[in-house]
Amino acid sequence: MIPRVVILARPQFDAAHQQFLDAFSDDGTLTWRQDANATPAERLVEFAGRVCYMSFGERQSPRTNSEYIRNLIQNGHESVLEHAVWSFGIVGVSRAFSHQLVRHRIGFSFSQLSQQYHDESEANFIAPRGLDDYPQSKAAWVKAVAAARTAYKALLRDMSSAADHNFSPRPEQMRFLRTAARSVLPNATATALVMSANARSLRHLFQVRGDIIGDVEMRLFSTELFKIVQPEGPALFSGFRVQEYEDGLPILSHES
Numbered sequence: 001m002i003p004r005v006v007i008l009a010r011p012q013f014d015a016a017h018q019q020f021l022d023a024f025s026d027d028g029t030l031t032w033r034q035d036a037n038a039t040p041a042e043r044l045v046e047f048a049g050r051v052c053y054m055s056f057g058e059r060q061s062p063r064t065n066s067e068y069i070r071n072l073i074q075n076g077h078e079s080v081l082e083h084a085v086w087s088f089g090i091v092g093v094s095r096a097f098s099h100q101l102v103r104h105r106i107g108f109s110f111s112q113l114s115q116q117y118h119d120e121s122e123a124n125f126i127a128p129r130g131l132d133d134y135p136q137s138k139a140a141w142v143k144a145v146a147a148a149r150t151a152y153k154a155l156l157r158d159m160s161s162a163a164d165h166n167f168s169p170r171p172e173q174m175r176f177l178r179t180a181a182r183s184v185l186p187n188a189t190a191t192a193l194v195m196s197a198n199a200r201s202l203r204h205l206f207q208v209r210g211d212i213i214g215d216v217e218m219r220l221f222s223t224e225l226f227k228i229v230q231p232e233g234p235a236l237f238s239g240f241r242v243q244e245y246e247d248g249l250p251i252l253s254h255e256s
């Protein structure tokens with residue numbers, strides 16, 4: 001299964017920026033010539049960058065938006081990129097993958113399907129890419145995840161009927177049972193997340209995760225994420241390129 005990523009929310013840029021400039025300078029000389037080709041995310045970043053130097057009106061250089069943003073990145077003035085934030089829905093990924101993803105601490109927010117509140121009796125399992133090429137191993141894998149699911153259900157059933165532990169309030173009983181039952185679920189268990197991240201943190205993720213050849217799930221996720229977010233701000237995500245690796249799957253390479 002290929003990781004599925006959708007954009008749930010994206011940056012907007014509001015015309016109120018002129019009110020902001022008028023409030024700063026009473027004489028109305030501060031105006032901004034916007035690049036018509038820039039996306040809302042790119043406009044927001046350029047505007048924030050220009051505020052640092054108040055380079056509006058006569059002080060505005062003839063740079064295009066993409067030249068402006070490239071310059072920010074080249075000069076390491078990347079905090080300005082943090083204003084552009086997206087929220088993504090992510091499914092078709094394993095908990096092994098999500099454990100790696102949530103290690104990204106800076107500029108990310110995560111909300112993940114709970115195995116304490118959600119019954120996992122019908123959980124799906126994400127088979128590692130390439131396993132189909134090894135039929136004997138694939139059969140062992142299928143057997144193992146089926147056994148894990150059976151054990152999960154048995155734990156829930158047997159422990160709840162024994163009911164030696166009665167928790168109050170009542171939902172805590174379910175939390176207790178599911179916590180015990182989930183302990184037998186494998187890393188392959190499918191999960192779902194909402195992830196919010198800004199352009200700077202996404203660039204970092206792409207850089208450190210996009211081209212790890214042996215981590216196919218992370219590689220596929222990185223390329224999927226890049227493909228949907230790149231049109232939202234081509235200048236913000238410049239320097240990265242989806243290529244086909246020799247295994248026929250995509251890889252996200254970047255300029256060093």
Ligand SMILES: Cc1cc2nc3c(=O)[nH]c(=O)nc-3n(C[C@H](O)[C@H](O)[C@H](O)COP(=O)(O)OP(=O)(O)OC[C@H]3O[C@@H](n4cnc5c(N)ncnc54)[C@H](O)[C@@H]3O)c2cc1C
Pocket residue numbers: 103104105106107201204208209212
């Ligand atoms: C190839 C590879 C192998 C890995 N192997 C392992 C492994 O075996 N075991 C393991 O536990 N993890 C492993 N990781 C995870 C890795 O250590 C990071 O936790 C993960 O990639 C998140 O990266 P990050 O910390 O740069 O990102 P973020 O947490 O998003 O941080 C972004 C940047 O902010 C700065 N920053 C964040 N926090 C601090 C801080 N406390 N102090 C100073 N600067 C900070 C750093 O510059 C950092 O690069 C691996 C990652 C990769 C890519």
